[in-house]
Amino acid sequence: MDRERRGLGFYVLAAFFTLFVLFLYGPLTTIFILSFQGPSGGLTFPMNGFSLHWFRNLLETQAVGDFGGSFTRSFLLGLMVMITTVVVSLLAGMAFRRPFWGATPLFYTAIASLIVPSILVSLGIGLLFQVLGLEPVWYSSAFGAHLTWTLPFGLLIMFAVFNRFNPAYEEAARDLGATSWQTFRHVVLPLILPSLIGVGLFGFTLSYDEFARTLMAAGSFNTLPLEIYGMTTNVTTPVLYALGTVTTLFSVGIILIALAAIFVSQKAARKRIAG
Structure with missing residues (x-):
């Protein structure tokens, strides 16, 4: 059978995609x-x-440079942001399933930080801590700055998830005598678990790699992105490249673990529905 001929548009788009991939991954490969x-x-x-x-x-x-200390701070900060983002996004998603007074202004207020320049958020939080007489440190001021970046994404994901959620599953559980907590624990949570893992992955990776919102809010102890940036001006050996390779592989590993967890949770959810 004759193969379908591809037009000029296909080759133009293929060339554009190839250039895009080279632009995206060329520096990392180097x-x-x-x-x-x-x-x-x-x-x-x-x-x-x-x-x-x-x-x-x-x-x-x-x-x-302080590789170990900055990595530890970034890792712990990422975990703190991840847990907070998952919990708050889940609770907000559940709350917004029913209309309540002030829901619309609250929604726009929650996502407004996405359109504010990141460096201004960092500067504002750093100045706020100084005005209050508090010292900006990575586990308080930088933590709050990162949440202004991760929470809007988590909220939008959970709103989309619950918008497509079929309430018939909950009604069936209540008809069988399940309490509200049992319905959430045994019906709702297993079905939305893959999305929660995705929210957690978003929260951790966005925090782990964040530079602009950390710059003015981390205090005297650098996170890993700040440490790498500072080292670019005074490190003249490939040790900086080795650090970049290790941290990139670490990020890829976190993503692969999250994808594996999503696959396992989806498989368990399908079994639960079928059985």
């Missing part, structure tokens, strides 16, 4: 390759040898 430079390697091509020297160097005490 950093990944250069992180395997030999001990005498530099920051640019051509490569001078091939080794794991700079990855081993990450485990040593650095003359410049």
Whole structure:
């Protein structure tokens, strides 16, 4: 059978998509390759040898930069933001299922921070803490700054989820004598669990990689994005590329774990409905 001929538009779009992929992943690929430079390697091509020297160097005490401390702060901050985003988004999604007074202004207020420049949010929160006589630190002021970024996304996701949720499942559970808590625990939660995992993934990754909203609100202790930015001006070895490779692989690992959890929860939910 003759293959269908593709028009000029197909090849133009294919070329555009190829350029987009190269633009998106080209810099990451370059950093990944250069992180395997030999001990005498530099920051640019051509490569001078091939080794794991700079990855081993990450485990040593650095003359410049605090890899371990900044990573720990970013990781803990990401977990705090993730948990808070999931809980608040779930509660807000449940609350907005029924109309109440002030729902519309509250909704627009909640998502308004998405259109405010990130650096202004960071600056405003940092100034607020100073006016109140409090020292901006990563686990308080930066935590609040990150929530202004993650919560709107979590709210929008949960609103979309509950907009498509079939209330017949809840009605059937109540007809069988289930309480409100039992209905939520055994019916609603298993069905929306994949979406909650997605909200958690959004919350963690957005917080873990956030720079602008952290800049003025982190205080004297840097998170990992701030530490990497500060090191770009005084680190002249591929150890910075090795750090970028490790943190990128860590982020990819978190995403793969979340996708696996979504797959398992969806499979369990299908079994629950079928059985």
